[in-house]
Amino acid sequence: MGDAQISASSSRSLPHQRYPPIGDVDECLGLVKTALDILDNPESVDDIKYGNFDRQQQEIYDSLKELSEYLANEANGMVPLIPADCSERPEKTSGVYTIYPSGAAVQVYCDQTTDGGGWTVFLRRQKQEPQLNFSRTFKEYEEGFGSPTGEYWLGLRNLHLLTSRKLELKAVIVRGAESTSSHYLYFE
Known part of the structure; x- marks a missing residue:
């Protein structure tokens, strides 16, 4: 189809x-x-x-x-039997879920509360000990690294699969100290 x-x-x-x-x-x-x-x-x-x-x-x-x-x-x-991204997940609580952007299972963090939910988080940085080292090889950026329960990068390959299958709304949300935040939304 x-x-x-x-x-x-x-x-x-x-x-x-x-x-x-x-x-x-x-x-x-x-x-x-x-x-x-x-x-x-x-x-x-x-x-x-x-x-x-x-x-x-x-x-x-x-x-x-x-x-x-x-x-x-x-x-x-x-609801699709095999969700391709977080917008197809029925859960209303944010957390780590499995999606299938190309048929293969991928663990991701789903933000189900911001602007109605359904957001697949592809990059997450936060203050934690130990801090995850983001100085990586291209192959690691291609495949992804870290853990969706903490800091992680989803990977270029998975990001491509998510963004090439349908029109996507993308958001960049930066949250700083004292709960300040800024965000940018756009359609591709």
Whole structure:
């Protein structure tokens, strides 16, 4: 479905009689099995030689994509099973949570209180003993370091995954002594 979130509603209305209700898992799996059988067993070698197989593959891909869009439309408003960032987490309390920006688990600090919550913290510095050394190699900045329970840097690779998948609102919040703070918000 590209960059669309599972909670996004589809602007296309699909006929309900073509696809089974979400609760009918066996029928959904049957559709996928049929598609896979066709891919595994083309009608003839000529289908593959003369490009007919590519057309069949495209038709199957289009059907599976349509089914995927239908299921996403049915799931409109639901919380994604695998949150890609903190805005997709249902918790209302700030803390360390797992997100999946590329399908792989990443531990991050989620700020769920500032400006309505949903903020994925990618850099955190605070007064603590011992102070985390931020003088690091490029590889360490690429992969990330520290601990989301204290000081940490999420990593360039994870930051790229978070910011390239959808339009993001970014905030830089600096909190100083005596609870003074300053912040900057922008859209990219």
